[in-house]
Amino acid sequence: MWKKIILILMGLLLFSTYLVFAGGGKEEEKISITFWHHEPPAHRVKAFQMVIDKFMEENPNVQVTQEAVPWDDAWPKTLASISTGTSPDFQFDLPDLNISAYEAGGIIPVDDLVKKIDEEQGYFKSVSNPYYHHGHHWGVPIWHIPFALIYRPSFFKKYMGTTEPPKDWDEFLEYAEKLTVDTDGDGTIDIYGCGIVAGMTLCTAEQIWAFMAQTGTTLFEPDGTVSFYSPEAIKAVQMYKDLFKYAPPAATGWAWGELEMNFPAGKIAMMPYFGAILKAFYEQKNYDLASAPLPYPKDGKKGTLVYPAALMVFKTAEEKGQKHLDMVKKLIMFMMEPENNYVLTAVQEPGLYMPATRANLEYEKFWSHGPVAEYKDFVKPIAETVEYGSLFGFTHGAVNLAIGSISGENVLAEMVQKAVIQNVSAEEAVKWAHDRMVEIASK
Amino acid sequence: MQKKNQLKGYLFLSPIIILIAIFLIYPFVNVIRISFFKTQFGFGEMEFSGIKNFILLFKDEVFRISIRNSMIWTVGSLILQLSIPLGLALLLNKKFRGVTFVRAIILIPWIAPVVGVAMMTRWILEPQLGLVNKILMGTGLIREHINFLGSMTNALPTLLIISSWQFIPFGTLLMLASLQTISPELYDAIKIDGANSWQIFRYLIFPLIGSMIGFVFFFGFVWNFNTFAIIWMTTQGGPVNSTMTLPVLIYRRAFKSFNMGEAASIATIVGFFLIIVGFLFFKFLWKRTER
Numbered sequence: 001m002w003k004k005i006i007l008i009l010m011g012l013l014l015f016s017t018y019l020v021f022a023g024g025g026k027e028e029e030k031i032s033i034t035f036w037h038h039e040p041p042a043h044r045v046k047a048f049q050m051v052i053d054k055f056m057e058e059n060p061n062v063q064v065t066q067e068a069v070p071w072d073d074a075w076p077k078t079l080a081s082i083s084t085g086t087s088p089d090f091q092f093d094l095p096d097l098n099i100s101a102y103e104a105g106g107i108i109p110v111d112d113l114v115k116k117i118d119e120e121q122g123y124f125k126s127v128s129n130p131y132y133h134h135g136h137h138w139g140v141p142i143w144h145i146p147f148a149l150i151y152r153p154s155f156f157k158k159y160m161g162t163t164e165p166p167k168d169w170d171e172f173l174e175y176a177e178k179l180t181v182d183t184d185g186d187g188t189i190d191i192y193g194c195g196i197v198a199g200m201t202l203c204t205a206e207q208i209w210a211f212m213a214q215t216g217t218t219l220f221e222p223d224g225t226v227s228f229y230s231p232e233a234i235k236a237v238q239m240y241k242d243l244f245k246y247a248p249p250a251a252t253g254w255a256w257g258e259l260e261m262n263f264p265a266g267k268i269a270m271m272p273y274f275g276a277i278l279k280a281f282y283e284q285k286n287y288d289l290a291s292a293p294l295p296y297p298k299d300g301k302k303g304t305l306v307y308p309a310a311l312m313v314f315k316t317a318e319e320k321g322q323k324h325l326d327m328v329k330k331l332i333m334f335m336m337e338p339e340n341n342y343v344l345t346a347v348q349e350p351g352l353y354m355p356a357t358r359a360n361l362e363y364e365k366f367w368s369h370g371p372v373a374e375y376k377d378f379v380k381p382i383a384e385t386v387e388y389g390s391l392f393g394f395t396h397g398a399v400n401l402a403i404g405s406i407s408g409e410n411v412l413a414e415m416v417q418k419a420v421i422q423n424v425s426a427e428e429a430v431k432w433a434h435d436r437m438v439e440i441a442s443k
Numbered sequence: 444m445q446k447k448n449q450l451k452g453y454l455f456l457s458p459i460i461i462l463i464a465i466f467l468i469y470p471f472v473n474v475i476r477i478s479f480f481k482t483q484f485g486f487g488e489m490e491f492s493g494i495k496n497f498i499l500l501f502k503d504e505v506f507r508i509s510i511r512n513s514m515i516w517t518v519g520s521l522i523l524q525l526s527i528p529l530g531l532a533l534l535l536n537k538k539f540r541g542v543t544f545v546r547a548i549i550l551i552p553w554i555a556p557v558v559g560v561a562m563m564t565r566w567i568l569e570p571q572l573g574l575v576n577k578i579l580m581g582t583g584l585i586r587e588h589i590n591f592l593g594s595m596t597n598a599l600p601t602l603l604i605i606s607s608w609q610f611i612p613f614g615t616l617l618m619l620a621s622l623q624t625i626s627p628e629l630y631d632a633i634k635i636d637g638a639n640s641w642q643i644f645r646y647l648i649f650p651l652i653g654s655m656i657g658f659v660f661f662f663g664f665v666w667n668f669n670t671f672a673i674i675w676m677t678t679q680g681g682p683v684n685s686t687m688t689l690p691v692l693i694y695r696r697a698f699k700s701f702n703m704g705e706a707a708s709i710a711t712i713v714g715f716f717l718i719i720v721g722f723l724f725f726k727f728l729w730k731r732t733e734r
Contacts, residue, residue: 076698100701188580188587199593200681250570252682253593258569267571408699410679417683421595443481443702 031327032063035311036077037092039348040068047348051340055331062327075100075408082106087314089328095130095394096404098139098312103401107312109136113329117336121357124386127308128356133398139310140332141356143345146385147210147305148291150263150277151270155179155191165270165292169239172295176246179269193246195263195271197254198413198420204255205412206305209392210272211236213303214296219393219437224400226441229434235297237419237426244420252421272304275382278351282371291381306389308356311335338363346372354383361386402441411436471714478708489704496708506709508684509692513668516603516688520667523607525660528614533648535615536622546619553612561676564605568592595685598678602686606673610666614659621655622648661724665717689713 037048045068052064067088069077074097081087082104093101101107114128114137123141131139153163159179166172176193183190196207215232244251248267251258256276262268264280272294281289294304317328334340341360345353350371355361361383366372372379392412393403415433418424424432478496480489500506535546552560567574570588579585591601625648633647649656671690674680680687680695689709697706 075701079701198682200679248571250588250590250593252590253598253678257565258571261566261569262571265572405700405702408701409695410699413681414683417681421593421682440700443705 030061030063031324032065033324033328033331034065034067034088035090035092035331036067036069036074036088038069038071038074039092040070044068044348047343050343050347051335054340055334058334059327059330062331064331078106079104082314085316087316089317089320089324090311090313090332092142093139093310093312094307095139095310095391095398096407098131098310099133099398099401100404101312101314102133102138103404106314107138108315108318109138110140110311110313110329110332111137113137113140113332116333117357121336121338121359123357126306126386126389126391129397130308130391130394131310131398133401139312140336141308141310142335142341143309143353143356144386144389145274145307145309145352146354146382146389147206147272147274147294148382148385149270149294150273150275150289150291152263152266152288153290154288155266155269159269163290165290166295168295169297169300173239173242173246175270176243180246189248191266192248192268193270194243195251195259195268195273196240196243196247197251197259198244198416199251199253199255200410200413200417201255202407202410202413203259204416205392205407205410206307207272208236208240208412208416210294210303210305211239212392213305213390214294214300216301216303218395219403219406220396220400222396222399226400226434226437228437229431233430233433234426237415237429239297240416241419241426252417275351275354275379276349278371278375278378279349282350282374287375289375289378291378293381293385302388304385304389306386306391308391309353336360339365342366342369351375351379351382354386356386400441402437402443405440405443406437409436409440411440474707474710474714477703478711480704480707482703492704496704497712499705500708500712505684505687505692509687509689509709512599512684512686513688513690515599516670517664517667519600519603520607520610520670521660521663523604524610524614524663524667525656527607527611528618528659529656531611531615532618532622533644535619549615550612552609553616555609557609557672558676560605560609561673564602564673564677565592568601592678593682595682598682598686602674602677605677606667606670609673610663614663617655617659618652621652625651657724657728661721661728664720664724668713668717 037044039045039048045066048066052066056062056064074093078087078091078093078097078101082101087106091101098107114123114131117123117140118128124144127141127144128137131137131141149165151165156163156165156175156179159181160175166175172194179191179193180189181191182188197204212233215236217228217230217232217236219226219228221227248254248262259268259271259273260277260280263271263273263277264284264286275291277289281287293302296302311332313325313328313332317325335344336357338360341355341357342363342365345355345360346366346369350369355363355366360366367376367379393400393406411433414436415429418432419426419429477489479491479493481492481495482489531549535542535549566572568576568591570576570590570593575591576585576588579589589597591597629647629651630643633643638646669690670688671694674686674688674691675694678686680691690713693706693709693713696702696709
């Protein structure tokens with residue numbers, strides 16, 4: 001009896017040892033790729049997983065893991081991971097995060113990928129330029145987030161007698177004034193003409209830049225010198241101040257969330273904003289939504305904010321060997337294929353994430369995806385902004401690496417707060433911001 | 444024998460001393476070290492700069508504003524967080540129907556996650572659509588929306604009240620626990636002596652729970668001085684630095700402008716300030732209340 005038990009146990013031991021080693025061998029062959037993104041909402045994680053699953057199906061020897069790091073933690077975690085050598089293989093980033101990672105010595109150039117994608121799909125320059133510095137491309141642009149004029153056509157019709165959006169700044173002010181209405185005559189305003197904010201967040205910086213881009217404002221000269229204090233910047237801040245008279249008084253503390261809550265609620269008639277608002281309207285099947293290029297000054301030019309998101313590859317991926325790095329690059333190329341890129345743009349955030357290449361923008365499935373197809377006239381002007389949009393601090397590419405700190409310190413938002421809340425003159429506010437930028441850049 | 448016992452004592456203390464050394468003393472010493480360096484983009488390349496970070500700090504207007512705001516925040520919070528919990532604890536020390544239930548639900552603000560409270564604060568206090576303005580307007584108490592978080596004058600007091608609302612249950616619980624240690628016979632005795640409610644509080648309750656009030660004061664001081672999350676998640680120090688406190692400034696300098704050296708110099712000043720407060724408290728106030 002005991003002999004039998006011992007024999008069975010020994011058999012089991014041998015079998016499990018075989019399983020461990022056989023399995024372990026296979027595990028060793030598997031390439032494990034980890035990437036960070038900053039989109040923790042469940043539907044966004046799901047979209048990433050769709051692409052990952054497809055890639056793993058085609059490459060069974062690869063295990064891809066996504067980790068969602070909220071934007072607020074992106075900078076500290078990225079810098080800490082570089083310091084400790086625990087970076088993921090690649091990460092989604094924005095131009096200023098890219099610069100921070102570059103300055104911390106954590107990333108490698110990705111010229112080969114950018115060149116190949118550009119040849120095959122045609123990158124929009126406004127999207128790829130911000131990632132080019134020190135003679136190399138340091139990020140593979142994957143999508144972009146642009147600003148356009150978002151408005152409620154029914155309000156225009158009712159209070160302006162037209163559904164045509166304003167074309168220049170004079171019309172913009174006129175529209176904003178007439179669309180600021182006390183609808184029930186109780187002495188309180190029910191609809192505000194323009195949704196612009198002055199909270200101490202990046203949202204304010206984004207909105208003011210949409211105006212500055214139209215006056216030709218630049219933060220830096222091509223050689224990197226701070227050149228913010230200019231008639232162009234003053235003009236834009238003055239316009240923002242003037243327009244703020246028709247914004248909700250509470251907008252002095254607002255950010256994205258409040259705009260996205262008040263616009264669908266019918267409290268705001270128009271605003272310079274992302275197409276993210278589409279989702280709320282789509283869910284309610286509300287078609288009182290339109291977009292147009294932002295009005296620009298008669299002596300200015302078409303301009304807006306374009307936020308290009310890219311993928312940066314860490315040195316850690318390179319250190320794991322050529323085979324590993326090649327697979328990381330293969331995954332990035334896979335994400336850029338139109339069949340997968342539309343999942344990361346149209347499916348993930350319809351109206352918000354726009355393709356970074358011509359091929360992806362022209363891809364049929366991008367336009368036939370549910371909300372995008374249903375609100376095609378709304379999405380089209382937003383998508384077209386990529387032709388003329390720009391990002392603050394990157395008008396001439398990444399020429400001054402202090403932009404990360406300037407952006408992090410929210411200098412543009414604080415400048416707007418001085419102009420709008422403290423009622424400092426536009427010139428003084430711009431001068432203050434210029435001096436602050438010089439101070440930050442000199443540190 | 445005594446020496447052997449002493450050694451045993453140190454041996455038993457060693458785990459906690461090691462933990463304190465690793466997780467408190469080492470980081471603090473490291474922060475002091477970093478404050479003497481010019482750093483950017485992490486800790487990779489640091490350049491020794493002596494006391495330059497400290498000199499720059501005292502020239503920095505935002506730093507001065509932060510000190511002022513931190514003081515207003517701490518003192519204002521302490522006034523609310525000592526008086527209201529004391530009042531609530533006195534009420535909850537009475538016997539009435541449902542007292543256990545009230546004692547339980549009063550803890551809700553304390554256990555609510557700060558992130559949730561911050562989000563709730565932003566939505567409820569939102570002037571156009573928020574519940575508070577709707578109620579105030581609906582009842583005719585106000586004619587114009589109150590801009591709670593977007594106004595330079597309202598933002599700090601609003602956040603101070605929200606933060607205190609979170610702390611109050613904890614203070615109440617501590618004071619209530621202390622109140623319950625007072626023997627009922629003492630109440631009877633002082634009442635027989637003809638003491639009124641104020642005299643009962645002044646000559647019986649206050650002396651007996653004084654040490655607990657002192658502890659809540661010190662705990663509240665440190666807790667409030669270090670409050671970061673609720674401010675960052677609602678106003679990020681704005682509008683125009685009106686809610687910029689020292690912890691918010693440290694975070695902003697460290698993780699927004701990536702100037703670890705400057706952030707470390709502020710943290711060093713704050714650290715030493717709190718150590719001095721702690722020392723003074725335990726040296727003078729604590730002993731007096733204990734007596």
